[in-house]
Amino acid sequence: xxxxxxxxxxxxxxxxxxxxxxxxxxxxISIVMFFAGLTSALIVSKSNSIWIKLEVPSMFxxxxxxxxxxxxxxxxxxxxxxxxxxKFATITTILTFVLGISFTVTQFYAWQQLYExxxxxxxxxxxxxxxxxxxxxALHLLHxxxxxxxxxxxxxxSILKKYSPTNVLGIQLxxxxxxxxxxxxxxxxxxxxxxx
Amino acid sequence: MSAHQHPHEEQDFLFKYxxxxxxxxxxKQFLITGFIMxxxxxxxxxxxxxxxxxxxxxxxxxxxxxxxxxxxxxxLPDKYLALVTMHGTIMVFFLLTAGLSGTFSNLLIPLxxxxxDMASGFLNMLSYWFFFVSSVIMLISLGVEGGxxxxxxxxxxxxSALPQSIPGSxxxxxLWLVSMAIFxxxxxxxxxxxxxTILNLRTKGMTMTRLPLTIWSxxxxxxxxxxxxxxxxxxxxxxxxxxSFGTSFYLSDIYIGGQxxxxxxxxxILFEHLFWFLGHPEVYIVLLPALGITSEIVSTMSRKPxxxxxxxxxxxxxxxxxxxxxxxxxxxxxxxxxxxxAVFTFTTLLIAIPSAVKVFNYITTLWKGNIKFxxxxxxxIGLVSTFISGGLTGLILGDSALDINxxxxxxxxxxxxxxxxxxxxxxxxxxxxxxxxKLFGRMLNNKLGNLHFWITIVSSYGIFFPMHFLGLxxxxxxYYTNSEFPLFDxxxxxxxxxTWFAILAFAGQLIFFxxxxxxxxxxxxxxxxxxxxxxxxxxxxxxxxxxxxPGEIPAxxxxxxxxxxxxxxxxxxxxxxxxxxxxPLGEGELDGGGH
Numbered sequence: 001x002x003x004x005x006x007x008x009x010x011x012x013x014x015x016x017x018x019x020x021x022x023x024x025x026x027x028x029i030s031i032v033m034f035f036a037g038l039t040s041a042l043i044v045s046k047s048n049s050i051w052i053k054l055e056v057p058s059m060f061x062x063x064x065x066x067x068x069x070x071x072x073x074x075x076x077x078x079x080x081x082x083x084x085x086x087k088f089a090t091i092t093t094i095l096t097f098v099l100g101i102s103f104t105v106t107q108f109y110a111w112q113q114l115y116e117x118x119x120x121x122x123x124x125x126x127x128x129x130x131x132x133x134x135x136x137x138a139l140h141l142l143h144x145x146x147x148x149x150x151x152x153x154x155x156x157x158s159i160l161k162k163y164s165p166t167n168v169l170g171i172q173l174x175x176x177x178x179x180x181x182x183x184x185x186x187x188x189x190x191x192x193x194x195x196x
Numbered sequence: 197m198s199a200h201q202h203p204h205e206e207q208d209f210l211f212k213y214x215x216x217x218x219x220x221x222x223x224k225q226f227l228i229t230g231f232i233m234x235x236x237x238x239x240x241x242x243x244x245x246x247x248x249x250x251x252x253x254x255x256x257x258x259x260x261x262x263x264x265x266x267x268x269x270x271x272l273p274d275k276y277l278a279l280v281t282m283h284g285t286i287m288v289f290f291l292l293t294a295g296l297s298g299t300f301s302n303l304l305i306p307l308x309x310x311x312x313d314m315a316s317g318f319l320n321m322l323s324y325w326f327f328f329v330s331s332v333i334m335l336i337s338l339g340v341e342g343g344x345x346x347x348x349x350x351x352x353x354x355x356s357a358l359p360q361s362i363p364g365s366x367x368x369x370x371l372w373l374v375s376m377a378i379f380x381x382x383x384x385x386x387x388x389x390x391x392x393t394i395l396n397l398r399t400k401g402m403t404m405t406r407l408p409l410t411i412w413s414x415x416x417x418x419x420x421x422x423x424x425x426x427x428x429x430x431x432x433x434x435x436x437x438x439x440s441f442g443t444s445f446y447l448s449d450i451y452i453g454g455q456x457x458x459x460x461x462x463x464x465i466l467f468e469h470l471f472w473f474l475g476h477p478e479v480y481i482v483l484l485p486a487l488g489i490t491s492e493i494v495s496t497m498s499r500k501p502x503x504x505x506x507x508x509x510x511x512x513x514x515x516x517x518x519x520x521x522x523x524x525x526x527x528x529x530x531x532x533x534x535x536x537x538a539v540f541t542f543t544t545l546l547i548a549i550p551s552a553v554k555v556f557n558y559i560t561t562l563w564k565g566n567i568k569f570x571x572x573x574x575x576x577i578g579l580v581s582t583f584i585s586g587g588l589t590g591l592i593l594g595d596s597a598l599d600i601n602x603x604x605x606x607x608x609x610x611x612x613x614x615x616x617x618x619x620x621x622x623x624x625x626x627x628x629x630x631x632x633x634k635l636f637g638r639m640l641n642n643k644l645g646n647l648h649f650w651i652t653i654v655s656s657y658g659i660f661f662p663m664h665f666l667g668l669x670x671x672x673x674x675y676y677t678n679s680e681f682p683l684f685d686x687x688x689x690x691x692x693x694x695t696w697f698a699i700l701a702f703a704g705q706l707i708f709f710x711x712x713x714x715x716x717x718x719x720x721x722x723x724x725x726x727x728x729x730x731x732x733x734x735x736x737x738x739x740x741x742x743x744x745x746p747g748e749i750p751a752x753x754x755x756x757x758x759x760x761x762x763x764x765x766x767x768x769x770x771x772x773x774x775x776x777x778x779x780p781l782g783e784g785e786l787d788g789g790g791h
Contacts, residue, residue, distance in 0.1 A: 019315035022392045030384050030426045037430035041466055050461045122442035124458040131443040
């Protein structure tokens, strides 16, 4: 009788191929529920009489453009890899990473804008309407850090030429997550602009 | 090394027993950690029952076990609250969520669907270790200054949001939140794995309608968990922000010691919405696996196909769906718009339909069955009993007009302990008796098992049934003592009786723990298929190997409930009263489950 080894690389690769994407998708559902909880909380809080309608800081527009662009560059990187244009793939992946960092920077600038216009995260002069602005965007950014880490892995593997037109699962996973972050941001942006 | 042995057999101790990625070992880790937590939770309840049954009386055991939490053998009022809070938290989350789902989902999913392991062994290992760390933090919180969290397991603000409000709201509450955040991560990692494994790694022929009902229940539980636990995490994070950074999500216009606090604009009711959006599905996260386990046991031990296999799946799906739209019934007295209250009443009462379908299916499966009263079967029938008696009071509490009268009384305590506590624990214990041979390769002692069952069923009804009368008489829950109110003087005897039953229940569990430990080490060796069951886990060897089946994974040809199947002449099709799933269908033979 043959012995089955779970250390068998082929077996592992087969299981990964079958399960990695569904694992990610169900993970994304849980993140959707997390933000659904938070944004529903905001809607409940809004009914309070001292709720203040706030303007979205202009920097958030810049953030939106940057993250939309980064999704595009990352998608291009996958196409380049599939077409075996690995050099372009590496460049676009690095570009995506740089855009991710830029997005982070714009978030900090936006918070500064909020702070300067007298909207505080916490304390005596704060109001839940302002706190939600900070909380929602900061929690999105926290998820984006995970995306940046995955990008860093993809960048490194790209430079080391670990990907090929038939071996793109790693990029696809990271890309799906990155698109998700973009979609989540766009949702939060419009939510903060029109609902909050 | 023999042909059957596997390279993993020679793994280091550390990777085989501690940081294992093998689902069977992880299952045992969940079970043992869950049981240790459960024992601590059980002991806490026995201790605070002493205070309720004999208010103000001195007990050496309280002095001995509680130390500075008691004075002259009487527990301190604020520590009573801490014990109640920790009892609830530990039982609901650590025993009946992680202990129950973690153990049986891990053990049975790969074995019953025919997979070598979970989709991701690594995430599975992380899931256990997150659970372990959260358990340790929760226990450490018992020893910090001010004591453990004391705001009840529902940790409503402002009590939980203001560190200065009560002693347990300080570091104890902070640790509670940290522990629960890690617990939620553990639960989510587990659920991801369960869902993906069930959907993607089934063996050949294992269609969704040939899955054992255990697997269906674990699948629906995991889906409910993925949808509801993140919302609790969101609620807890906002609470952390309020506590530690001074935001006002849940706080407004609060005075402490005549001083107005600077928080404004928030609402504690918001927390209740977010909490119960998890909190009610949580009831079904506890209950569904127990129902799945008992479906399997009732069918196997009645030697009859489960009645209404598809109806069982549909009703579990319906329960899972409805569980997400009923949370408002916990909040009828929060000033909720009566119209909204009526909506929640309606959705809540709807749950009675799928629940009743399940109960009838259990009873009709038992009907005229060739019943084998193993301890697992006794506990399964016990579950059917508690599911009915607890469910009936659910109709009263689900109706806003009636609920308002008994809200926050012992009626509620009696209700949820029977329908969720007892049903969950009965399902879990039934599972342990039934799959002990698969877990440890040995048999539990049946006589001790039967004794355990009868003590448990009598004492637990003895505890929770009279509580309904206390509740109807208006006795509020969470009070340290009822002897301060002349109104309740004539009810003290009931409280004393309940406490005696609680002590009996505790003693009954000691029998179980002895049986468990002794049999795991010294019990008689188990045969491969001790219950003559059909599902795939009994086709694996008694000795665990990584990968589960030494050769190819067997293919499946039929549903798992072909018990006592007869041909036109009235003879058993295969000469025995069971046909394992791996036996191909005979010529002209129909598969069960509606195939």
